[in-house]
Structures are given as structure tokens and as C-alpha cells.
Amino acid sequence: MTDMQSNFAQSDAYLSALISEVRSVPVAQAMPTMGRRTFFKLASAGAAGLVLGFHLGDAAFAAETVNGNISDGSDQVMNAFIRIAPDNTITIYSKAPEIGQGIKTSFGVIIADELDADWNHVVMEQAPINPKVYGSQGAGGSTSIPRAWNQLRQAGAGAKAMLIAAAAQEWAVDPSQITAQDSVITHAASGKSATYGSMATAAAKMPVPDPKSLKLKARADYRLIGKRYRGVDDPKVVTGQPLFGIDVQVPGMVYANYTKCPAAGGKVRSFNVDEIKAQPGVLDAFAVDGTGMMVEVMPGVAIIAKDTWSAFKAKDKLKVDWDLSEASTDSSSQFSAEAKKVATSFPEKFDDNVGDVDKSFANASKTVEAFYEYPFAAHVPLEPMNTTAHWHDGVMEMWVPTQQPDRGLPMVAKAAGVPEEKVVMHQTRVGGGFGRRLVNDYACEAAAIARKVNAPVKLQWTREDDFSHDFYRPAGYHQFKGAIDKAGRLDAWQEHFITFTADGKKEASGANLTDNLRYSIKAPNLRRAKTMFPLKIPTGAWRAPGDNAQVFAAQSFMHELALASGRDHVEFLIDAVNRDVPELVAKDASVNFSPKRATDVIKMCAEKAGWGKSLPKGSGLGFAWCYSHAGHVAQAIELSVDANKGIKVNRIVVVLDVGPIIDMAGSEAQAQGASTDALSTAMGLKINIENGRIQEQNYNAYPILRMPFAPMTIDAFFIQSDNPPTGMGEPAFPALAPALGNAIFAATGERVRRLPLRDLGYSLAV
Structure with a gap:
């Protein structure tokens, strides 16, 4: 299994825990299949959508995949953001896209500070895309931190409260007498202490605290917030490990490029289909009518090939007769x-x-x-637009470098012609956004193309596509x-x-x-x-x-x-x-x-x-x-x-x-x-x-x-x-x-x- 497949396998295991009950969507054939899991002790934390106490039904179904293998189920999921292993490793899930702004690191620091975790033993992973569990999962307009600030702090504080409650019950002491620091719980009067890992199983059985009852730290009490950190993915980025959408590899994958009218609003009348299909490496070529919406799928020509280079070379030969009656003439x-x-x-x-x-x-x-x-x-981020999509078993499964996955779900469903609950979207790292990837047109295009291709298909734009079809x-x-x-x-x-x-x-x-x-x-x-x-x-x-x-x-x-x-x-x-x-504008909570x-x-x-x-x-x-x-x-x-x-x-x-x-x-x-x-x-x-x-x-x-x-x-x-x-x-x-x-x-x-x-x-x- 490649590093990228392993990375997606780990995230898919957690994804199945969230989606299996909420959406009843089968996981990808290319990913490990998980057993039945159940939700209980769900407590909403307001409109932000925090779910404290997202627990596994029992330890037998607590299996998570590590490097493609099923663990013994001893890791405990404290809530939708936090998983604690017996060796005291704490896995924290970042719900928002990482586009180079460092949010995956910052989200982890916020949670870990309220959790009083040992940062040296924190592992950050990308959370699955599921707005029903996480609330807003977008990144843009510098809103990720302000939207998630209290939600993330409550997640850390709630998990810590459950750990302390478990220790208090086991030691028969008052929870107020217990302190927590660096992933260790201590009762000074008796001299007893325990690691988070040793107490996690018992903590998972504790009543979920009311978010309103949680006392969050004052700024003077921060131990982690405000310090300097290396980005959690930096070693992988600088060593070229596959994290980005452009890196995705799925067995049996084919490659696509999509050509739209150079003047916005133009439609396809016809194209030299026979010549394109005869090009080396080309597997198919067809026109797509689209939805007529710029933010979804505009009309164009899809070229399917055995590799990206073949698709690009065939694109050079493409001749399209465009209907320009509704096309832009802007100057x-x-x-x-x-x-x-x-x-x-x-x-x-x-x-x-x-x-x-x-x-x-x-x-x-x-x-x-x-x-x-x-x-x-123009935005022109370094990573051109791309998406990998696989239509299988009635499910549209996708790997997308997007800034707005939750906004993209219904749009992709429309483009693919399937119910939204039949869309499974995996968030990849994003190679630059700057607002361009707030729009999910490239993901919608990939979904529309994948419905016509009997294989996983990676849609890859050229640099010229990026310049010509920006927002x-x-x-x-x-x-x-x-x-x-x-x-x-x-x-x-x-x-x-x-x-x-x-x-x-x-x-x-x-x-x-x-x-x-x-x-x-x-x-x-x-x-x-x-x-x-x-x-x-x-x-x-x-x-x-x-x-x-x-x-x-x-x-x-x-x-x-x-x-x-x-x-x-x-x-x-x-x-x-x-x-x-x-x-001139009435002040509200969004203005400070x-x-x-x-x-x-x-x-x-x-x-x-x-x-x-x-x-x-x-x-x-x-x-x-x-x-x-x-x-x-x-x-x-x-x-x-x-x-x-x-x-x-x-x-x-x-x-x-x-x-x-x-x-x-x-x-x-x-x-x-x-x-x-x-x-x-x-x-x-x-x-x-x-x-x-x-x-x-x-x-x-x-x-x-x-x-x-x-x-x-x-x-x-x-x-x-x-x-x-x-x-x-x-x-x-x-x-x-x-x-x-x-x-x-x-x-x-x-x-x-x-x-x-x-x-x-x-x-x-x-």
C-alpha cells in the first residue's frame, strides 16, 4: 500500500464511523471496510455543531485502521475530534481544509491546550467531511479560527472533564481535587496519578458534560496557545510525500481533462471526436452539456486517457465548434x-x-x-484544479482539494445526479486556494465525468485552464x-x-x-x-x-x-x-x-x-x-x-x-x-x-x-x-x-x- 493509500485508509476508518449511521453510505471498495458502529451520548453544542461524547458502541467495535491493518480496538474516541491510545498518543482531527494557512496545526493546539495534552505526543489527522457532525468545515475569509474557537476548546475541555471524572470514580475522590497536565491526571493528596491513555477506556464510559458547564481557560492559563510550532505536515511537505489532491492514486484510475469555451458562456456544437479518440493513450472523448451554472458544470469536452500526458497532448489537437450566442464579449x-x-x-x-x-x-x-x-x-494557485472521482455501488466517492467541502456536497450531488447522502468526499491538502477553491466547479466536473466512466477518474486541469476559467x-x-x-x-x-x-x-x-x-x-x-x-x-x-x-x-x-x-x-x-x-452598519456578533x-x-x-x-x-x-x-x-x-x-x-x-x-x-x-x-x-x-x-x-x-x-x-x-x-x-x-x-x-x-x-x-x- 502506498503512503497515500495508507493515509486515506486511516481517514476512511474514521469516516466510516461517522458516515455509516448518519448517511448509510458504503465505504470505497479501495478502502478497508469497517464493522457496525453505533452512536450514543450525543450532546449538541449549539449551531456550530459540536458533538461531545461521540463514542463507540463498545470496545469490540472500536477498531481503527493503522497502515491498513485493524487495531485491537483499545484506542478510545473521546469525541469527534479526539482519540486516545493506550500508549498515551492523542490523535486530534482537524475539521477544516489545510491550504497552507497552518489551520491543521492551530486547531490541534487549541484542542490540546484545553485538554492539557502533551503536544509531543499529539498526532494530527484530517477529519472526515461531515457537516452534520462538525458543523462548518470550510476555510476562507479568515473565518476558520473564529468559527471554531469555542467549539474546539469545548472539545478539549469536555474530553479532559471525562478523563478527570473517570479518575475520580476509580480513586474515590472529588473531581475538583484532580489536576491534569501534559496528558497526566494527578491527585496530589493521595499521590495517585495516571496517564490519559490508561484512563481513556474508563473515561469513554463517563457521562458527557454539558458544554455550558465547562470552564474554559483564561488567556493567562494557556500552556500551548501562543507558542511557536512547526507545521504538523511540514516534514511530509518538504520531503514530497503525497498529501495533495494532485497526488491521489486509486487502483485502476484513468485520467481526464476538460475543455470549456475560452469565452465564458459558450456551448459545444461539435468537436473532432474521431480524431481525438485516435490519439495515443486516449480511451474516450465526449461532450458534456453541464448544468449551465458557472459554479457547477459548464458545457465542454472531456478527454479520458491512460495518463495525464496523453490527455494533455490530445487536448492540443482538439477542435471545438463553439456556440458563442450567449458567450461573454467583455473587455x-x-x-x-x-x-x-x-x-x-x-x-x-x-x-x-x-x-x-x-x-x-x-x-x-x-x-x-x-x-x-x-x-x-486571477488566483492561479500553484496546484492546478483537480479532483479524483469514482462512481461505484451507487456512491460518488471523491478526493478533493477544496476550501469548501460542505458547500460542495450538494453541488456535486446535483452534477452527478445522485442524492447528497450518496456522496462521500475525502479532503486532501490544498496546494493554494486564496479563494479560488471556495468554488467547487472542478469537483462538479469530475463528478459529471465519472458518471460516464467505468473507473476511478482523475480530472486534471492544465495551467492554462486555471488562467482561463477562474472566478x-x-x-x-x-x-x-x-x-x-x-x-x-x-x-x-x-x-x-x-x-x-x-x-x-x-x-x-x-x-x-x-x-x-x-x-x-x-x-x-x-x-x-x-x-x-x-x-x-x-x-x-x-x-x-x-x-x-x-x-x-x-x-x-x-x-x-x-x-x-x-x-x-x-x-x-x-x-x-x-x-x-x-x-453605517448595525453592529452584530460578526463585527468587532x-x-x-x-x-x-x-x-x-x-x-x-x-x-x-x-x-x-x-x-x-x-x-x-x-x-x-x-x-x-x-x-x-x-x-x-x-x-x-x-x-x-x-x-x-x-x-x-x-x-x-x-x-x-x-x-x-x-x-x-x-x-x-x-x-x-x-x-x-x-x-x-x-x-x-x-x-x-x-x-x-x-x-x-x-x-x-x-x-x-x-x-x-x-x-x-x-x-x-x-x-x-x-x-x-x-x-x-x-x-x-x-x-x-x-x-x-x-x-x-x-x-x-x-x-x-x-x-x-x-
């Missing part, structure tokens, strides 16, 4: 030209309207106007006008946002004005309105959705206003964010914007960056801040610009308040990675669309930052607090681009109002 250059024409005509219908903007402009000491724009952008970050255009009063304060903010609509009624996916800016941009007099252009090209969430480019426009314009006020930029920002003005937290990150970032220090000619220090995905973040960038517009980045400083840090090493890596990604995006990334077709087809035309040009120094600092934690994948991204533009202005006097910077002649110097 990004036309959008940009039209936006400039309509920008200064402010719409009559307002989205936001506070105070009296016109009166403020009339009485202003100074007014400033500016037009900002940014382009479409792109929408371009955007902002016409701003601001007023400064006689005291040098921001008094009015007017914004005409020009964006896109797919249905003529609401903004296209990812094209709405982010609510985060409704909190972070504060003025006594404020007015916003939008114009929407029709768009057929599919769009979607892109790393730090909305904020990723809109913060560039807003915070760059804030710098223009600060200069017009004659005040220090940092002082101006602090004053603006603390203005006592009405909120705080002027104080914003002020604190701004002040610390300015201090750490050496704000106000003297710099050589041609050098500049730029600054910006944002409230993004429940995080308060400030960034500064110090750089120099030579006579040829070559930019040398000397240092980036990022300060974040995202609540308590789970894994310090992982959080620093995310802050540094997001800053680097943001620099790469601001400098070079742009998707051009003409006649509905994507012009950039590979990395050679889409210059993602190369290693020699990566910033050498990115210093990340954290203000830790008792506020609920948020994720780290998004918040450190948005403020980098405006800080970069503001630094260029400080160094050269040239205002950057358009991205990417390579269009303005700038480049990065080594």
Missing part, C-alpha cells in the same frame, strides 16, 4: 475607459448618506478629488472627493464606486463595497453611491475579499487628504478613525471594529517603523492601516526609488491585533506571506479581458513575485488581547498596497492611483 480596457467617463457623474441613489456632504464641501478649507482603479486578478477578483474604480475643515480634520467623504453586476440587480460576486471600509472610514459627512457595469466573466472571492484592492484606493486617498490638511499622516489617521460619527484597537496598531506600527525619521533623498516611508476580516492592522514600508523607477524595498513593518495568537510561528509566517503576496499583486498582477477571453494564459504573462525580489525584512508584531481571535490569512494583505504607494510618493512626489505598478513603469530591484 477590461473598455470597462476602464467607460469608468473614467461616468466617474464624475454622481448617482442620484445613495448607498450611504450621513450628514450634509454638499454643505461640507461648500464650507471646506480644502477639497481633494481623485480617481483610483485596479484591475481584474476573478473584479476590477474596480473609485471617484473620491474629500473635504478638510478649518481645523485640518476630515469633514466629508464622497465616493462613487464603479463596479460590476452579473444579473443587473446586485453586485457580482466579490464586487460589492466591503463593509469593513464602512467602519474604518469615518467622517461627519459621508456619501457613497455605485454604478454597475454588466459582466459575464465569472468573479468571486480573492484573498481578503473586497479589502484587497479597495483599501488601496481608500487609504491612498486618505494620504492625499492628510497632505492637504497640512498635518502628519499618522496623526491624521488616528484623528479620523476616532471621529464620533454614526455607524474598535477605534481604540485601530489607534493602538497605528501607533505601534509608526513607532516600530521609525515614523518621522530622516531618510536619504530618493527614499520614502509609507503608511496605511485597515480593518479587515475582524483584524486591526497597520503597515509601513520603507523603500528607495532609483532614476529608472526601480524600487528597492528595505523593510516592511506590520502590526496586527487579531486577538490571542494560536501559533506564533505560523502567524508570523502568515503576516510575512500576506505582505509579500500583496507586494507581488501591487507590482505586477493584472488580468486583461478582450472579447470575453482571458489574455494571460500562464505565469510568463502574469509576473508573480520571484524569490530574488522578495523583501528581505518583514517584521511582524502582535497586540494580543482577550478579544475573540480571527484568522491570519487575510488581514495583513490589504494595507500593504496603499503603504507602498504612499512611500513612492514620499520618495518621488509621484502619486500612484492605478495598479499594477508595472503599468506605470515601476519594477522591483534586487
Whole structure:
């Protein structure tokens, strides 16, 4: 058995324990078949879906597979997240997809801290996909940590309570007299102690504690949370072990590629089927009508071959007669030209309207106007889209590198034409997502193809497929006008946002004005309105959705206003964010914007960056801040610009308040990675669309930052607090681009109002 098969065998054993009763779905023929298991002592922990006390019916049916073999059943499953072995090994199941953001490590740390486990003996595994047991299992928008925070802590605390209860019963002592640390339970008065492993069988028989009765740790009591950890899968990743969807191997597997119309919305009339079937290694070729939904299955041609290379080579010979009657004719250059024409005509219908903007402009000491724009952008993660699907025994079994498996289940069922309970989905590690894999179109395509193929089939996209059929970050255009009063304060903010609509009624996916800016941009007099252009090209969430480019426009314009006020930029920002003005969006549990937290990150970032220090000619220090995905973040960038517009980045400083840090090493890596990604995006990334077709087809035309040009120094600092934690994948991204533009202005006097910077002649110097 290969390492990958062994890996899936272990997860499938646990999967069968969860699915056999909930879904009555037979496990894969390629996987070990498990005996009957029963559920009892199920206690819900609210909408999050935590199931404390997910127990095995009896020890005889406690068998788990290890390297393909059935164990003796002595391991005990404490709940849906925790399994404890006699040797004191604790297996913790991570319910969310690992896409490089370190969630598999962080989830384990959260559970292990409340469990008071010995981290050196914790093994992390991917949980099965079963939202009925785990609740939300997606990853995106930096929501994994905040959604699961209390759920995971309750899982660890509940298991510990059951272990302590078992020890108290065996020793005939009060549970309150027992302590737990490093996977050992101790009763100091009697001198008795026991490992978790030795007590696990008895603990599994204890009553399940009410989640409301569990006392969770205060931040001062954390033993594991906040320390530095190596990613639990790092050794496997760096040694090339098969973890990703692209690595999946199933006996008897064939390979597929799927070709869709280069202009979104086109349909297949016919194709050179006989020629394609005659190509070396090709087993079959057929057209797929699809569901007509971009997020599911669009019409196309499937090529089935004995290997990926044969499928790709046959694709080169493919000639399709496309029906373009409903296909996109979108043009990004036309959008940009039209936006400039309509920008200064402010719409009559307002989205936001506070105070009296016109009166403020009339009485202003100074007014400033500016037009900002940014382009479409693609996700293009390193691992192209892929899915392995096997239609067998009335079941659609799949191995998918997805960010949203629970969202994908009903969509796959629809594409395959089967009930949802007949879909079994295995989560693989994801080779980059950035929001692209929030959409499960590639999984739906694989399911539709697998229904027509009498074998397991791996659908593999080419790099060009990835570029041509993404769900792109929408371009955007902002016409701003601001007023400064006689005291040098921001008094009015007017914004005409020009964006896109797919249905003529609401903004296209990812094209709405982010609510985060409704909190972070504060003025006594404020007015916003939008114009929407029709768009057929599919769009979607892109790393730090909305904020990723809109913060560039807003915070760059804030710098223009600060200069017009004659005040220090940092002082101006602090004053603006603390203005006592009405909120535009009703606060609820999902919003934790705080002027104080914003002020604190701004002040610390300015201090750490050496704000106000003297710099050589041609050098500049730029600054910006944002409230993004429940995080308060400030960034500064110090750089120099030579006579040829070559930019040398000397240092980036990022300060974040995202609540308590789970894994310090992982959080620093995310802050540094997001800053680097943001620099790469601001400098070079742009998707051009003409006649509905994507012009950039590979990395050679889409210059993602190369290693020699990566910033050498990115210093990340954290203000830790008792506020609920948020994720780290998004918040450190948005403020980098405006800080970069503001630094260029400080160094050269040239205002950057358009991205990417390579269009303005700038480049990065080594």
C-alpha cells in the first residue's frame, strides 16, 4: 500500500464511523471496510455543531485502521475530534481544509491546550467531511479560527472533564481535587496519578458534560496557545510525500481533462471526436452539456486517457465548434475607459448618506478629488484544479482539494445526479486556494465525468485552464472627493464606486463595497453611491475579499487628504478613525471594529517603523492601516526609488491585533506571506479581458513575485488581547498596497492611483 493509500485508509476508518449511521453510505471498495458502529451520548453544542461524547458502541467495535491493518480496538474516541491510545498518543482531527494557512496545526493546539495534552505526543489527522457532525468545515475569509474557537476548546475541555471524572470514580475522590497536565491526571493528596491513555477506556464510559458547564481557560492559563510550532505536515511537505489532491492514486484510475469555451458562456456544437479518440493513450472523448451554472458544470469536452500526458497532448489537437450566442464579449480596457467617463457623474441613489456632504464641501478649507482603479486578478494557485472521482455501488466517492467541502456536497450531488447522502468526499491538502477553491466547479466536473466512466477518474486541469476559467477578483474604480475643515480634520467623504453586476440587480460576486471600509472610514459627512457595469466573466472571492484592492484606493486617498490638511499622516489617521460619527452598519456578533484597537496598531506600527525619521533623498516611508476580516492592522514600508523607477524595498513593518495568537510561528509566517503576496499583486498582477477571453494564459504573462525580489525584512508584531481571535490569512494583505504607494510618493512626489505598478513603469530591484 502506498503512503497515500495508507493515509486515506486511516481517514476512511474514521469516516466510516461517522458516515455509516448518519448517511448509510458504503465505504470505497479501495478502502478497508469497517464493522457496525453505533452512536450514543450525543450532546449538541449549539449551531456550530459540536458533538461531545461521540463514542463507540463498545470496545469490540472500536477498531481503527493503522497502515491498513485493524487495531485491537483499545484506542478510545473521546469525541469527534479526539482519540486516545493506550500508549498515551492523542490523535486530534482537524475539521477544516489545510491550504497552507497552518489551520491543521492551530486547531490541534487549541484542542490540546484545553485538554492539557502533551503536544509531543499529539498526532494530527484530517477529519472526515461531515457537516452534520462538525458543523462548518470550510476555510476562507479568515473565518476558520473564529468559527471554531469555542467549539474546539469545548472539545478539549469536555474530553479532559471525562478523563478527570473517570479518575475520580476509580480513586474515590472529588473531581475538583484532580489536576491534569501534559496528558497526566494527578491527585496530589493521595499521590495517585495516571496517564490519559490508561484512563481513556474508563473515561469513554463517563457521562458527557454539558458544554455550558465547562470552564474554559483564561488567556493567562494557556500552556500551548501562543507558542511557536512547526507545521504538523511540514516534514511530509518538504520531503514530497503525497498529501495533495494532485497526488491521489486509486487502483485502476484513468485520467481526464476538460475543455470549456475560452469565452465564458459558450456551448459545444461539435468537436473532432474521431480524431481525438485516435490519439495515443486516449480511451474516450465526449461532450458534456453541464448544468449551465458557472459554479457547477459548464458545457465542454472531456478527454479520458491512460495518463495525464496523453490527455494533455490530445487536448492540443482538439477542435471545438463553439456556440458563442450567449458567450461573454467583455473587455477590461473598455470597462476602464467607460469608468473614467461616468466617474464624475454622481448617482442620484445613495448607498450611504450621513450628514450634509454638499454643505461640507461648500464650507471646506480644502477639497481633494481623485480617481483610483485596479484591475481584474486571477488566483492561479500553484496546484492546478483537480479532483479524483469514482462512481461505484451507487456512491460518488471523491478526493478533493477544496476550501469548501460542505458547500460542495450538494453541488456535486446535483452534477452527478445522485442524492447528497450518496456522496462521500475525502479532503486532501490544498496546494493554494486564496479563494479560488471556495468554488467547487472542478469537483462538479469530475463528478459529471465519472458518471460516464467505468473507473476511478482523475480530472486534471492544465495551467492554462486555471488562467482561463477562474472566478476573478473584479476590477474596480473609485471617484473620491474629500473635504478638510478649518481645523485640518476630515469633514466629508464622497465616493462613487464603479463596479460590476452579473444579473443587473446586485453586485457580482466579490464586487460589492466591503463593509469593513464602512467602519474604518469615518467622517461627519459621508456619501457613497455605485454604478454597475454588466459582466459575464465569472468573479468571486480573492484573498481578503473586497479589502484587497479597495483599501488601496481608500487609504491612498486618505494620504492625499492628510497632505492637504497640512498635518502628519499618522496623526491624521488616528484623528479620523476616532471621529464620533454614526455607524453605517448595525453592529452584530460578526463585527468587532474598535477605534481604540485601530489607534493602538497605528501607533505601534509608526513607532516600530521609525515614523518621522530622516531618510536619504530618493527614499520614502509609507503608511496605511485597515480593518479587515475582524483584524486591526497597520503597515509601513520603507523603500528607495532609483532614476529608472526601480524600487528597492528595505523593510516592511506590520502590526496586527487579531486577538490571542494560536501559533506564533505560523502567524508570523502568515503576516510575512500576506505582505509579500500583496507586494507581488501591487507590482505586477493584472488580468486583461478582450472579447470575453482571458489574455494571460500562464505565469510568463502574469509576473508573480520571484524569490530574488522578495523583501528581505518583514517584521511582524502582535497586540494580543482577550478579544475573540480571527484568522491570519487575510488581514495583513490589504494595507500593504496603499503603504507602498504612499512611500513612492514620499520618495518621488509621484502619486500612484492605478495598479499594477508595472503599468506605470515601476519594477522591483534586487
